Amino acid sequence: MLKHAERLMMWQCSNGVVFWDFIGLNYNIFLLILPLTGWEKNIKKINNVINQVFDKLFL
Structure with missing residues (x-):
């Protein structure tokens, strides 16, 4: 169970980075x-x- 949760967290983190890279331009405008x-x-x-x-999505 713990291993599954750890894998899920790692997967979320890596996808979060991809997600923010994908909308990077919009996110920069948003931050302004x-x-x-x-x-x-x-x-x-x-x-x-x-x-x-x-x-x-993931749970």
Whole structure:
């Protein structure tokens, strides 16, 4: 069970890097806009959304 969870986490991390590289340009623009709209709240929202997506795709 632990090995499966470790593999899953590693897989998520590697895919996360690919995912962010893929939308890198949009993400950079997004980062420029983000401070204007409330940095911390949005970061928390984004993290929640990403976690939910990963949960649906990989769990």
